[in-house]
Amino acid sequence: MPELPEAEVVxxxxxxxxLGATLKDCWVGRPDxxxxxxxxxxxxQGARLTTVERRGKSVVLGLSRGQETRYLVAELGMxxxxxxxxxxxxxxxxxxxxxxxxxxxxxxxRYWNPRRFGRxxxxxxxxxxxxxxxxxxxxxxxxxxxxxxxxxxxxxxxVKALLMHQQVIAGIGNIYANEILYRAQLHPYRIASRLSxxxxxxxxxxxxxxxxxxxxxxxxxxRDFIAPDGSEGHYQKRxxxxxxxxxxxxxxCGKRIRRLVGERSSFYCPSCQRK
DNA sequence: CGTTGAACCTGTTTGC
DNA sequence: TGCAAACAGGTTCAAC
Numbered sequence: 131m132p133e134l135p136e137a138e139v140v141x142x143x144x145x146x147x148x149l150g151a152t153l154k155d156c157w158v159g160r161p162d163x164x165x166x167x168x169x170x171x172x173x174x175q176g177a178r179l180t181t182v183e184r185r186g187k188s189v190v191l192g193l194s195r196g197q198e199t200r201y202l203v204a205e206l207g208m209x210x211x212x213x214x215x216x217x218x219x220x221x222x223x224x225x226x227x228x229x230x231x232x233x234x235x236x237x238x239x240r241y242w243n244p245r246r247f248g249r250x251x252x253x254x255x256x257x258x259x260x261x262x263x264x265x266x267x268x269x270x271x272x273x274x275x276x277x278x279x280x281x282x283x284x285x286x287x288x289v290k291a292l293l294m295h296q297q298v299i300a301g302i303g304n305i306y307a308n309e310i311l312y313r314a315q316l317h318p319y320r321i322a323s324r325l326s327x328x329x330x331x332x333x334x335x336x337x338x339x340x341x342x343x344x345x346x347x348x349x350x351x352x353r354d355f356i357a358p359d360g361s362e363g364h365y366q367k368r369x370x371x372x373x374x375x376x377x378x379x380x381x382x383c384g385k386r387i388r389r390l391v392g393e394r395s396s397f398y399c400p401s402c403q404r405k
Numbered sequence: 406c407g408t409t410g411a412a413c414c415t416g417t418t419t420g421c
Numbered sequence: 422t423g424c425a426a427a428c429a430g431g432t433t434c435a436a437c
Contacts, residue, residue, distance in 0.1 A: 133430060187431075208430045209415080224415085245414045247431050287407050296432080303430055353417085353429065395428090 132187050132206035134270065134301030135344035135365065136355055140212050141184040143358045144191070144239070147214065151179050151234030153193060156227070163226040163243070167252025173200060174252070179234070186266045186300030190258070201258040204241060207248020213240045214358045226250075239358070266300035270337050273299070282322045282330045289325065290318035290396060293337070301341070304394045305350055305372045310337050311396075312371045317403040318396045343368065371397040 132140070156174050158164060164171075174193055177200070181192030189212065191202040204212060214236040215228075227241035227250060241250065253261055268277060281299065285292045292298060293307045302310070311318050314336040316329070325333070349355060349363030352373065356362055370380045375389035379399040390396040 136430080205431080207414095207432080210431090243414095244416065245429090245431090247414070249432095285407090291408075294431095305430065350430085355430075394431095 132210060132349075132355065133303035133306050134184070134187060134341055135306070135347075136349035136363065137184045137187045137189055137206060137301070138345050139349045139357050139363065140206075141182050141189050143214075144179075144182040144189070144212070147236050147358070148231055148234035148239060149179055149182055151231040151236075153177050153179065153229055154232045155230040157230070158227055160226045160246075163241075163246065163250055165249040165251050166257070170200070170252050170254075174202070179231070184301075185262055186269075186296055187303065190262075199255060201251075201253045201255070203251040203253065203258065203261065205248035205250070207243060207245060209245045209354065210241065210243035210248040211354075211356060212358050213242055213356075213360070214238065215240050236358075264297075266296060267298040268300070270299055270301055270341055275331075275334060278334050279327070279330050282325060282333070285322035287322060288318060289316055289320045289322045289333075292322045294394075302337070305352065305369070306340060306344065308372045308397045309369060310340050312398060312403060313340060315402050317405045318390070318398060319405060371399065373397065 153174055153176065156171055158171065161168060177193035177195045179191060180194045180199065183190045187206060189204045192199050193202060215238045217238060222242060224244040225240050225242050229239040231237055231239060251261060282292065290307050290311060293302045293310065314333045316333065344350060344365040347363055347365035347368065348357060348361060350365040351362040352366050371387050374387045374397060377387050379385050379387060379402060381402050383399065383401045385399055385401040387397055388400055390398065
């Protein structure tokens, strides 16, 4: 269920445990999971993992051989996981990529993704720069206030659509959009450009707080998200509205949480989040 | 430019 | 218990 916090947890564990390792072997179970660059796969054998970063909801591995660095971008989609395993672990259905590593703290990294939304991209430096620039807008955790304010002011669509628009702000998905809007007391259908300066300020603060707290809690494990080391996140215990239709609003206003269908499910309090 | 709905997939939950 | 429908973290494309 990777949104920004989950992808960040994945990236941090990779940094801690396999950064600097050498890629001994790269096994692809489903060629169609590699959207770009499959013919360049051989180049990666013997390369060293020199960078691990999160971009939006994706994890970007930088692999170097000599002076050259190329990239492996792992889109996780709805159900994608990167897992530390060992060659002794049995093959699990829906494992599409296995990276055998040498010199790190984990011998294998496997990409598991039953629904196969989300892909792997193998890109050279120019390719990944183009890829990232085209796909990802500003990062919610590092975007300066003034940029955020301008982005919101310049959008004529719904505020929830804005939060989830990866080319504008990269990393927020349905769970965190719902949680952020509830805490900012904003109805998901409010028009972004019509929000007051003060409201945008509140949204900015809440957005960063929710995402940062979620990272500290290891992300949200609502269905089957687990980190590479197999641990679950705990932020789902702090969810206030997501998947809670019919339950009383936690603010104690007396109303019940509603679910709006149409786009993705929106969970909100009709009293605390007015249009 | 922005919104909507469908498509892409498999697995689990829900309801009859 | 059995079966079918509904639904799920995401992205992309076409149509309006």
